[in-house]
Amino acid sequence: MDFQWTQDQVDLKNMTQEFIAKEVAPYAGEMDAAGGMRPGLQExxxxxxxxxxxxxxEYGGPGLDAMTVALLYEEIGKGCAGVATSIAANALAAYPVLLLGTDAQKKxxxxxxxxxxxxxxxxxEPNAGSDAGGRCYVGCKGRQ
Structure with a gap:
């Protein structure tokens, strides 16, 4: 696997850096204190x-590979980890549909x-907190 960035990746990284420097980083502390994104930032x-x-x-998206996605999330996170987490969380909901959805569901x-x-x-999950595997490590009254 080649880990050298392509020119397209470099261009996307630079575009993202500029956007984050202007629209996110200057307001990171303010958003942290408010507990949410600035109005209009999602748009x-x-x-x-x-x-x-x-x-x-094929479903109208950018079709980026995992390396490019990680590169861009990293740049977003440099401006504000909370914003990066919120933006990246969309992928958590999208992956199950992408992997297991029908064509109609995907569309x-x-x-x-x-x-x-x-x-x-x-x-x-009930009795499991946020552990998707159902394992409990603290306070589970005997569950392993």
Whole structure:
């Protein structure tokens, strides 16, 4: 596997750096204190094509490979980890549909994401907290 960045990756990285330097980093402390993104920031991520990085081309997305997606999330995280987590969390909801959804489900779901909508991924389970494997490590009264 070649780990050298392509010119396209470098261009996307630079575009993302510029966007983050202007729209995210100067407001990171303010957003942390407020506990949320600035009004309109989600829409700006959508306009820049940075909201739904894992949507395949056949469903109207950018069709980026995992290395490029990781590179861009890293750049977003340099500006504000909370914003990066919120933006990247869309992929958590998208991957199950991508991997196991029917073509009709994928089209329906990815049309929403491509339109600027956010998705959610629920992980909490009864008696297991946020451990999707169902293992309990603290306070589980004998469960292993």
């Amino acid at each position: 700006k991520f959508h306009e820049m094509g940075l909201l739904n990085l894992i949507v395949p081309e 329906f779901f990815f049309d929403k994401l491509n339109g600027g909508k956010l998705a959610a991924f629920a992980l909490t």
